[in-house]
Amino acid sequence: MRHLVLLYSISAADRNDHLELEALVDAVAPxxxxxxxxxxxxxxxxxxxxxxxxxxxxxxxxxxxxxRIARRGIESATRLGRHRYVVECTLEWVSRFRRLARRYERKAAHFTAFLRLACAVICYRRAVKLDLMIHTNLK
Structure with missing residues (x-):
């Protein structure tokens, strides 16, 4: 089963997430x-x-x-389950980059550039790990 982050969005801190959902769903390419x-x-x-x-x-x-949306007041953060674990891992990987953990950039374009760079680094590291696993299993 493959899990991929297909899209991200940057919005104001005081804007509710659910208000951005329609634009995000429409922007996902097939x-x-x-x-x-x-x-x-x-x-x-x-x-x-x-x-x-x-x-x-x-x-x-x-x-x-x-x-597969976590429900408020019903599902605790400690018992994420395998599907929620994917989302939380992705958010945690991105927040490891100090510049993204707290938004230092004033311009959204600069923050987006750092976010894209972080995603590229994460993908590169995963590819190196998978390549290493494949080569060690072939020996």
Whole structure:
């Protein structure tokens, strides 16, 4: 099972997450499937508690997207489960970069550039680890 971060968004700190969801879902490009199959939008959305809002669930249901959104007051952060673990790991990987843990940049374009650079570094490190695992298993 592959888990990928397909999109990110930067908004003001005082803006609720659920207000950004429709723009995010519409911006996701269709994903390549098996050879010969047409590209299609992702079927599942993993999100944190900021998106636990009836309007979000209704919007995603209308678009036939299966939701895996943590529920406020029901699911604790200590028992994340395997699907929530992917989201939390991704957020934790990005927050390891000191410049992204706290926003020092005044311009959103600068912050976005550092976020893209962090994502590239994370992908590179994962690729090196996977390559190393493959080569050690082949020996």
């Amino acid at each position: 994903v390549k499937g098996p050879a010969g199959w047409p590209r299609r939008p992702p079927r599942t959305l993993h999100a944190d508690k900021g998106y636990d809002h009836p309007a979000c669930r209704k919007l995603l249901r209308k678009r036939d997207v299966l939701t």
